[in-house]
Amino acid sequence: MQNALAAPLDEALDLLAGRPLVALTGAGLSTDSGIPDYRGPGSPLRRPMTYGEFVSGPAAQRRYWARSHVGWARMRRAVPNPGHLALADLERRGVLRGLITQNVDGLHGEAGHRELIDLHGRIADVVCLACREISSRAVLQERFEAANPGFADSVGPEIETAPDGDVLLERTEGFRLVGCATCGGPLKPDVVFFGENVPKERVVRAYAMVDALRTAGGALLVAGSSLTVMSGLRFVKHAAKHDVPVVIVNRGETRGDPLAALRVDAGCSEVLSALAGACGAAGVEVRDTPIPEWRDLAP
Structure with a gap:
């Protein structure tokens, strides 16, 4: 010590x-x-997506989920320290x-x-904004992989991981969203966003x-x-x-x-x-x- x-x-x-x-x-x-954390010594200034931005429509949701799709593959490998x-x-x-x-x-x-x-909340859970059904993030990851083959592999390891499990990826316009498996509604990670x-x-x-x-x-x-x-x-x-x-x-x-x-x-x-x-x-x-x-x- x-x-x-x-x-x-x-x-x-x-x-x-x-x-x-x-x-x-x-x-x-x-x-x-x-x-990584948001405010620890040496942490860069970060601007996470707010709840208002996320629910504004498909463009913001595409940006979030494209980044999360890449980041989730990294975050789910983390183990208790x-x-x-x-x-x-x-x-x-x-x-x-x-x-x-x-x-x-x-x-x-x-x-x-x-x-x-x-x-x-927990990043491992997903909620439908329409019917409120809770589902598995791991299952959603498989659905995203099927809808966007090779997308995560195309992102190099130099792209920085953000604290909430996404990555700081700029180009996301080609990413295809998937909806709730039950009702087709928009999906959101079952976590509290800033502004929520x-x-x-x-x-x-x-x-x-x-x-x-x-x-x-x-x-x-x-x-x-x-x-x-x-x-x-x-x-x-x-x-x-x-x-x-x-x-x-x-x-x-x-x-x-x-x-x-x-x-x-x-x-x-x-x-x-x-x-x-x-x-x-x-x-x-x-x-x-x-x-x-x-x-x-x-x-």
């Missing part, structure tokens, strides 16, 4: 020791799996009582999490998850999020308002820093692995700590 990290890491371990935790994770947790696995280990020990992720890559589920809220609201029931469940810490002496652990958007920041504000300690692990400053009891400026894999290792070495488990079940608080 680097000396510069040792002191804040020891402080974080002391603050979190013996407490039930809820984690809030962002894109910085998945960078070690090869998925040590940070994901450390959080999953903490959940198995009963230390981590729930996880709220802003990521859409599905890697927390692959790591084995059960008490998980995919706040912004997070489904209310997910927000209610996430607040309930944080509220469940209040009477149990728990803490909120933020990992890999700059908290730039209110989607995640609101849960940090809610925790701080109700005297639930907040510990932030992130490279670079975040909007939640003034509300945090402690911030560790370091990579998630390193810090979370150290936290899980310390709990394991000490035999730490908090399964018998009284704590309301957040899912019982949800509607």
Whole structure:
């Protein structure tokens, strides 16, 4: 462990020791799996497609799906990194009582999490904007390949992958769209775009998850999020308002820093692995700590 990290890491371990935790994770947790983030140090300025643009018509949808068709082949090869696995280990020990992720890559589920809220949805699911049927992105990929043979192979590896699983591809006008297999309607990834609201029931469940810490002496652990958007920041504000300690692990400053009891400026894999290792070495488990079940608080 680097000396510069040792002191804040020891402080974080002391603050979190013996407490039930809820984690809030962002894109910085998945960078070690090869998925770039939006706002990490050194990240270029990115402009993702907004919900309004996507629903404007076939031209925008063609641009999105052409880029996603190429990017999906890369993104689906990503696997959980040590940070994901450390959080999953903490959940198995009963230390981590729930996880709220802003990521859409599905890697927390692959790591084995059960008490998980995919706040912004999962890129592996597709929704029809007409009949609202949910279907598989993997199946859609096969349909796109049949409709656009050789398209993905024609794009060179030098084309940059974007955080949401698409690529920064300029020429997309020749790409052929496919519609919903049930009704023929337009398809959209079942994720929350910029300018789109997070489904209310997910927000209610996430607040309930944080509220469940209040009477149990728990803490909120933020990992890999700059908290730039209110989607995640609101849960940090809610925790701080109700005297639930907040510990932030992130490279670079975040909007939640003034509300945090402690911030560790370091990579998630390193810090979370150290936290899980310390709990394991000490035999730490908090399964018998009284704590309301957040899912019982949800509607």
